[in-house]
Amino acid sequence: MTSPHLAARGVRLRSAIEAMSGTVDRLTEQSRVKYSNPYAALSWPDAVDPEADWFFTPELLSPAGTAVMERLSDRQSRVLAFHESANFFSLNIHGEKSLMEGLAKRLYRSDLVDISDYLHHFLDEENKHSVYFGGFCRRYATLYRSRHVPFQEGPDRAVADFLFFAKALIFEEHADRYNVIQGRDDRLHPLARFINQAHHADETRHLVFNRAIVDALWQTDAPDWDDRQRAEIRARLGQFFVATWREYYNPDVYAASGLDDPWQVAEDAWAHPRQRRQRREMSDKCLRFFLSHGILTEEPADAF
């Protein structure tokens, strides 16, 4: 990109960020009003009983609807739900680590300085969520590994910025759907409900910000991208849907729950029509956002 292009891009970005300033100011004020201390908001029980209590909504279990679930007793289903809960919290920790890294990198960058006040809150709230998730995993369960390996691939900065916030949007919208359902599920242990509710309370602001900044960056940069670049960006977003969803079907969870051939369980669950339908439903809101803004032109078929 030549200097005149950079100058024009700068003008467009300033204008797009100015257009979202009312939203950003409102979110910043709400974050200040709702500022919380994760060390005081929750008292952790000494122990929990995975065989006695539900820690994950049964209908949301990743093998729900498959033959595996029919073979499990009620007690075994609760144990599986406990490990699914720890996996859900773990994948949130891994997602938030990447998010915090990317937010910190963009904090006070000259072209994004006008959103820095809100980035402080975003970063602070993500760190607090990880305190909850990590507190649960380390006290009662385990921190499940992620299979995401962030190799440096070096797209240009505008592409990297857009993909960073678009991926944050996808990741957080999916997690929030689980938070909303589980925060209201009175079958769940109060600790599991609290963590889901607390996460959702902050995420509502993040979701608004994500949509505003993704729209602003798309309006700013898409005019500079040729058809090939846009196709590559769309393919990356599509594959991120797949990679995000795959993390919910973790063979390590099935192995910890005593299921045989955990990789095949994962593959069968991933391909099961009930699960494909459920993933599509849970992705519906963010798919509609990407499609209605012209960012995606078709649904990522591999994810569903």
Place this chain on the structure above:
Amino acid sequence: MPSDPDELHSWVLRKARDLPPEGLTDDLPLLAGRHLTSLHIPELILLLERLRRRPIDVEQLCAGDFRDLATIRARFLHAEPGELA
């Protein structure tokens, strides 16, 4: 060792973008050639773990481990358990 190189080949063939006219060869640079991206790696690791029926230590991985089909097979499917991450 249980492994299915054809399933690996089929998976990459299905996922790779902009393959050259000679198609998917064993030495085609998958990441450096931008045929695959890091976003494909989680799904690829799951496939490799299923084929070899053992976990892969993700923290020990680097981009070079996924350079091309030949490297992936040698690194994850044909090596003995003790040689693997």
